[in-house]
Amino acid sequence: MQKFDSIDEILDFAIKEEQKAVDMYLDLANKTKSPSVKKQLEIFANEEKKHKAKILQVKEGNLLALSREKVMNLKIAEYMADIDESEVINYQTALIFAMKKEKIAYRMYTELASVADDLEVEALFLELAQEEAKHKLHFEIEYDDHVHGEN
Numbered sequence: 001m002q003k004f005d006s007i008d009e010i011l012d013f014a015i016k017e018e019q020k021a022v023d024m025y026l027d028l029a030n031k032t033k034s035p036s037v038k039k040q041l042e043i044f045a046n047e048e049k050k051h052k053a054k055i056l057q058v059k060e061g062n063l064l065a066l067s068r069e070k071v072m073n074l075k076i077a078e079y080m081a082d083i084d085e086s087e088v089i090n091y092q093t094a095l096i097f098a099m100k101k102e103k104i105a106y107r108m109y110t111e112l113a114s115v116a117d118d119l120e121v122e123a124l125f126l127e128l129a130q131e132e133a134k135h136k137l138h139f140e141i142e143y144d145d146h147v148h149g150e151n
Helices: 007-031 035-059 092-114 119-146
Strands: none
Touching: 007 035, 007 092, 007 119, 035 092, 035 119, 092 119
């Protein structure tokens, strides 16, 4: 992980990463031919926008009410091969790609929490890690129900 010299640098990094996630989901949504996949990807782009807004609030000095609920992990993504954005051609590949991206985001926020020396920022990153875990779980359930279940 990159070296940070201040909380602001950590927050700026997280803001940029959330914007990248928004852009990625919207780009995939625009490329897909499936209306249901497009809708789901747009929903997740909006979730990433909410994450970015939370980080911006903390950066501006606003306190947030944070929770740390545990999220189940089906570990489906852990047994899937990595897939490139260009390989997202159908619902199955979109789900696999999204699972992998959410897993990476979870790890990023867990690592950012470990380097934050501000307790509020640490709590924010731990909550965001859990939200990314929820997204991954959603995609895993969707995969299990609609892709794996059909095979």
